[in-house]
Amino acid sequence: MFTLTAILVDGTIYASWLFIVAAGLTLVYGVMRILNLAHGSLYAVGAYTAASAITWYLSAGHAPAGSYLVLLAAALAAGTVTGLLIERGVLRLMYGRDEVVMILVTYAVLLILEDVIKLIWGVESYSAYQPYQLLGRLQFGPMTFANYDLALIAVAAAVAIAMWWTLNRTRRGKLLLVVIHDREMSAALGIDVTRVFVVTFLIGGVLGAAAGALTAPVVSVVPGIGVEVIVLAFAVVVIGGLGSVQGALVGSLIVGIARAAAVHLLPEVELFVIYGVMCLVLAVRPAGLFARPAARKI
Amino acid sequence: MNAVLETRALSKSFGAVVAAAEIDLVVGEREVIGVIGANGAGKTTFINMVTGYLRPSGGSIRFRGRDITGLPPRQVVRAGICRSFQVSQLFRELTVLDNMLIALGMLREGALSWLAPLHTRAREDEARKVLERYTIERYADSRVATLPQGVRKLLDIAMATVSEPPLLLLDEPTSGVAAEEKFALMDTVMAPVRASGAACLFVEHDMEIVERYSARVIAFYDGRILADGPTAETLTDPEVRKYVIGAELHRDREAGCSK
Amino acid sequence: MRTDPGTRGFLIAAAVLLAAGPFLPKWLSYIATISLGYALVVAGVVLLMRAGLVSFGQGLYFCLGGYAVGAAGKYWNLGDAFVLLAAAVAVSVAVAALLGLLLARYREIFFAMFTMAFSMILYGLLSKSQALGSTDGFNVSHATFLGYAPVALQGWLYAAAVVLSMAVAIALQRYLRSGMGYAGDAIRENEIRVEYLGISVYRVVYLKYLVAAGLGGLGGGLAALASGHVGPDMAYWTTSGEFVFVALLGGTQHIAAAFAASFLFELIKTYAFELSPYTWQMMLGVVLLAIILFLPSGLWSLVARGREALR
Structure with missing residues (x-):
């Protein structure tokens, strides 16, 4: 029973963190068709800056x-x-290229930013645990949870609601949905695609940096954290369906719970259970849970 | 008359949209059939189903007495039905000769070599011969992406026919080709078809071409066969005149205005 | 039988490399051996790229090959270099035979992400496996050659790497000109047409994936023998990223490009990393961007252009 509660709470906490990272990634992909590896760098820069x-x-x-x-x-x-x-600085020069080429472009940006981070912050670790300790801990039966972690759930929920509201209830958000679903139509409607791209990328970037900043009080910030995070976020986004915000939400919950279950029940598989889930989902639904593969017209 | 192709109650729906309904069709040996109908009438859907690109929602397809319903394109092709495409499907970054060599290696020989080169003297001679037959030999060393529409259409058809299939389906062979070149293109395409004795079904919007090249015409409307018979008969059918040719004339006029 | 110019080029290269072997300084022959191993993996990446598929997970086979060599020496006392390398290839191809069934259905970013996920699974497994040294990996025992245990092991490894990789290169460049090789270009350009030419795209992609995996395993095995150590980092996604980088650096037009680019990469990596560890990745990133922007066909296109100019 403990284990189950612990799995659910830990899983939800982990899922909240994953969702904040993945939401920005999937939004950028949905609108710009760029699977942004440099999202990991944004995360790292956010963590270092906050620390x-x-x-x-x-x-x-x-x-x-x-x-x-x-x-x-x-x-x-x-x-x-x-x-x-x-x-x-970079992406603007590359628009219109193949999606796979864009992965390589953002891979290059990731490599560059990894070193820029080292040049600015050095290689020693940073920590800023005060905000984490300040909130104290919650006693729940024999288990204790850090309030900061629980607050993270609220933050993720707020992000999810804000994104849903913006996309479905505001004019600008609806325009974004148009761009996501039908690019040709969006051009025909006279939507200023450049502006949409800049704004989207900034929202995605801030979400990535926010995920990093929120993590800074929990872990020590060291070189390479962005590189680790990005593949996790990928897995989440792919499970949910590339470009789908609901997908990212469901994907992070699945991954979060799966990982927490692994940590508590079978620690040996912790590191790869996420990718295992991803392969399983893709094997059944090749385009992820919330996206449909497009048939080609001939 | 022996049937080459026979479809029974062939239908296809995408959700609530019916793209083809109850299509019964018999194609005899050596028959050359024109297929007319407005855009969205189900012509391409029909070809896609027969060649296995789309799985039919219902009905059956028999080719020379063999049931080929639901086979994937590669097996339909191997059975002996080849097709060309409305938008030519080519290897754009390769040369015309390479396109042809690949077609010969894959379609005619059927197996891929692992170490023996694709470019051999014999195969190249053969490829150039085919290109010559389709009057595009002089483009042999050009990259496909640089070629005019008409040449691409011919290459597309040439690649589909290297195995000399008993049945050839041409999806709008003259679309995207300048009006004054259409007859020349059709002459080039139909000569080898007639010579090989293949049956041929071609989708066409230009009634003059339909009249000149086909003895039988099938008119599609709204996913169904509206009329099927000798060319003169189908083209003068009042319903065909109302629903199909009327639309075509309208289409021609529109195209004329935009020029 | 006549030898075509490509084959002749590789035979000459093999002869020159073997003759130069005894005169090379130790560090250079080490880098050369490692880069020959890398080049084989990169050749696999190139093979897939020519079919339009970018594998961001070739580190999987690089790592499997390395661990196969290491584990066979450690647990079964196998020592012969050729037996070990054969084991590396066999293990990689066997794993690929399974994963390929699934992967051959995917294209574009899905293929990239999926291959990456599989290599990260191996990374996770190995990092947690105490018996195989978890995150530290373990040392690979010294190889023998047909029962002979040389004192100057490195020279022998170098020679073996040259012979093996040049033989593979000759086969590969013939392969690229064969029907199967052209099928890759055809699939990259238009899968629908390939199906309508009566060929199963799935099957061709699957077979190419097997070949690429075999090359990855062989390369990983060679690298493990040369460096004397294996670790889970071989399967980390950044390792796979390096292979993609090198493949793009060289270009996909010629197999020789993979070898030249790998050597260049190893050389730069060794020195740049020593001279300025903090800007080395930045250099890689800038070079990658420059290639994508200005030289999309890789360095080999410069060679090709030079030849045209000389003609």
Whole structure:
């Protein structure tokens, strides 16, 4: 019984984190048809920026409660700046190329940013655990959970609701859906695709950086965290169906619970259970849970 | 008359949309049949079903007495039905000669070699001979992507016929080709067909071409066969005039305006 | 039988490399051996790329080959280099025979992601496997050659790598000009037409995947013998990314490009990593972008252009 509760709670926490990373990735793919490997770099930049900003803020003697605002501001700044650099600096030159080529382009960006991060922050680890400790722990029977982790669930839920609201209830969001579902139609409707691309990429970037920033208080931030995260996020997005936000939500829940189950029941498989699930889903539904393969007209 | 192809109650629906309904059709040996009908009338759907690109929702397809319903394209092709495409399906980045050599290697020889080169003197001679028959020999060394529409159409048809199939389905052989070149193209295409004695079904929007090249015409409308008979009869059928040819004239006029 | 120019080129290269072997400084013959192994893996990537498929998971077979060599030496006391390499190929092809059944259905980014996922599964398995040294991997015992245990092992490995990889290269460049080879180009350009030419695209892709896996295993085996160590990092997705990078660097027009690019890559990697460990990946990234933008057919297209100019 404990185990089951623990699996469910841990799984949901893990899923929340995954969803915040994957939501940005899938949105960018849906609108721009770019499977952005550099999303991992955005995550890493967000984590580093948040860790340094919080450390700086607290060492200046400000109220600890303000560190949450600092964290969010760091995510926003890191995501916007890095996102703009990537989109305007590189991707803009490559639009219209094959999807696989775009993977390679973003792979190149990832490689470059990995070293840029090392040049800015060095190779030692950073940590900013204060926001994590500040919230304390929740006693639940014989189990304890960190309140910060539980708050992460609320953040992910807020992101999900905000995305759903924007896409389905606002004019701009609906325009995005048009671009996702029918690119030719969107051009015919006179949608300014360049602007849509920039805005989408920035939203995706901020989400990626926010996921990193939110993780900064939980782990020590070290070189290579972005590289690890990106393949996980890929798995989630592929399971849900590329470009589908609902898919990312369901995908992260599946992956989150699966991983938590593995951690508690069969730790040997922890590292690859995610990819196992992904292969299983793709074998049954080749385009993921929430996407349909398109037939070619001849 | 021996039937080459026989379809019974062939139908296809995509969800609620019926693309083909109850198509009964018999094609005899050496018959050359024109197929007319507006866009969306089910002509291409019919060809796609017969050649296995689409699985029929119902009905059966027999080819020379053998049931080929539901076979994938490669097996339909091996059975002896070849097709050309409305939008030519070619290897764009390769040369015309390479396209032809691949077609010869795959379709006529049937097996792929692992180490023996595709380019051999014998095969190249053969490929050039076929290209010559289709009057595109001088483009042999050009990349397909650089060629005009008419040449691509001919190459597309030439590749489909290297195995000398008993039945050939041509999906709009003259689409995208300039009006003044259409007859020349059809002459080039039909000569080897007649010489080999294959049966041939071609989809065409131009009534003059239909009249000149086919003895029998089938008119499609809304996923059904509206009329099927000798050319003069079908083309003067009042329903065909109303639903099919009327639409075609309208289409021609539209095309004329846009020029 | 007449030898075609490609075959002659590789025979000459093999002769030159073998003759130069005894005079090479140790570090250079080491890099050469490693890069010959890499080149075989890259050749597999190139083979798939020519069929329009980008495998982001060739590290799977690189790693399997390496571990097969290591484990066969460790547990069964097998020592003969050729037996070990044969085992590496056999294990890789066997695994590919299974995975390929699924993978051959996928194209484009799905193929890329799926291959990546499989190699990450192996990475996860090996990282958690105590018996195989978990994240540290383990050392590979010294190889013998037909019962002879040479003192100057590296020289022998180098010679074996040259002979094997040049033989494979000759076969591969013949393969690329064969019906099967052209079938790859045909599938990249238009799968529908291939099906309508009576050929099963699935089957061709499956067979190509097997060949690529065999090459990956052989390359991994060679690299393991040369470096004397294997670890799960061989299956990490960034390793696979490197193979794709090298394949693009060289270009897919000629098998020789894979060998030239691998050697160049190893050389630069060794030195750049020593000189400036913090900007080495950045250089890779910039080069990759430059290739995609300005030289989409890879460095080999420069060679081809040079030949045209000389004609």
